[in-house]
Each structure stands twice: as structure tokens, then as C-alpha cells.
Amino acid sequence: MKNRIKVLRAERDWTQADLANELQVSRQTINAIEKGKFDPSLPLAFKLSILFKTSIEAIFQYES
Amino acid sequence: MSDKPNIYNETERESNKNLAFFTALWLITTALLAFGPTLIWDEKAWLNILAVVLNLISGALMIKANIKHLQKLDELAQKIFLNSAAITLGVLMVVGVCYELLFFTDLINSFEPRISHLYFVMGFTFIISTYLGHKKYQ
Numbered sequence: 001m002k003n004r005i006k007v008l009r010a011e012r013d014w015t016q017a018d019l020a021n022e023l024q025v026s027r028q029t030i031n032a033i034e035k036g037k038f039d040p041s042l043p044l045a046f047k048l049s050i051l052f053k054t055s056i057e058a059i060f061q062y063e064s
Numbered sequence: 065m066s067d068k069p070n071i072y073n074e075t076e077r078e079s080n081k082n083l084a085f086f087t088a089l090w091l092i093t094t095a096l097l098a099f100g101p102t103l104i105w106d107e108k109a110w111l112n113i114l115a116v117v118l119n120l121i122s123g124a125l126m127i128k129a130n131i132k133h134l135q136k137l138d139e140l141a142q143k144i145f146l147n148s149a150a151i152t153l154g155v156l157m158v159v160g161v162c163y164e165l166l167f168f169t170d171l172i173n174s175f176e177p178r179i180s181h182l183y184f185v186m187g188f189t190f191i192i193s194t195y196l197g198h199k200k201y202q
Binding site for chain 2: 017020021024025026028029031032037038040041044
């Protein structure tokens with residue numbers, strides 16, 4: 001699954017550590033999600049969506 | 065962005081400490097059960113039973129601490145932990161059966177297979193698979 005987390009984060013001038021703090025996960029988790037190596041759970045995807053004030057579809061794009 | 069501390073990192077550290085404590089407690093009671101009867105209390109039956117009970121209780125506490133530890137990990141760490149546990153379980157089953165059969169087929173005859181040898185395989189497999197799991201998601 002592709003995502004725009006890195007772009008959204010950069011627009012807000014947040015570091016991976018900042019985002020990890022907000023979501024209460026490790027920085028490694030944020031890095032793995034950004035690189036598309038790990039797909040987050042639905043609750044974590046919703047938390048991202050609320051934090052970035054955008055829809056889940058605007059953050060994640062499913063690749064078949 | 066707020067400057068609130070990452071409670072997850074602190075929680076993980078506390079959980080690691082808790083797990084290490086109960087693992088150490090289990091190891092101590094295991095050593096007591098293994099060496100106590102011959103080296104400390106001269107095979108007194110009631111002390112043997114007490115050592116077994118203490119070992120089982122500390123073992124149960126260690127298992128509970130391990131479950132709590134797993135629940136406190138974030139989702140990526142849980143995935144790495146569970147993958148490592150699955151690999152370890154599989155390796156232990158395959159190696160365990162093979163190891164015993166090597167003895168019964170006389171392919172090893174200089175020593176008798178012991179369950180404690182498998183603990184080394186288990187620990188080694190879990191550590192390596194956890195390390196590789198973390199590397200994979202870096």
C-alpha cells in the first residue's frame with residue numbers, strides 16, 4: 001500500500017519522532033509505514049487521518 | 065506539534081524491566097530446584113516439593129509478564145514478536161524431534177540428548193529471528 005505520510009509530515013514540518021509521539025508508537029513503526037514496508041491497522045490509520053485532518057483515502061492508496 | 069514525551073517508549077522500557085525481573089525469578093527458582101536438593105537441603109522431600117511449587121508459580125508469573133509485555137508493544141513490534149515466536153516454535157519442533165531421533169538411530173552416541181540443549185536452540189532462534197525482523201522493517 002502506498003501512502004503520503006512523508007509528504008503530509010513534511011508539510012507540517014514534523015519529524016518521524018514527533019509523529020510517533022503523537023500516535024504513541026515507536027519511530028521504527030512510522031518509518032516502516034512511510035516506506036510501505038508495514039501496513040498499519042485500521043485504528044492507527046484513523047488516528048493518522050484525524051491527526052492530519054484528512055480522509056484515510058487521501059493518505060493511503062491501495063495497490064493491487 | 066506538542067512536546068509531550070513518547071509514553072510508548074517509556075512503557076516499553078518498563079515492560080522490558082518487568083519481563084526481565086520475572087524471567088530472572090524463574091531462573092533462580094529453576095536453579096534452586098536443580099541444585100537445592102543435593103547441595104543445600106540434602107533431599108528433604110517437603111523442601112523438594114516447595115521448590116517445585118515455587119518454580120511453577122514463578123513460571124506462571126513469567127508467562128503472565130510475557131503476555132502483558134506483548135500487549136504493551138505497538139503493532140509493528142507485536143508483528144515482529146509473533147513472527148519470531150512462530151519461527152521459534154517451528155524450529156524447536158523440527159530440531160527437537162530430529163535431535164531425539166539422531167540418538168535413537170545411533171547417529172549421536174557420545175552423549176544423551178537433553179531438553180536443556182533445546183533451550184539454547186530456542187533462545188538463539190528467537191534472538192536471531194527478532195533481530196532479522198527488526199532489520200526487515202528498518
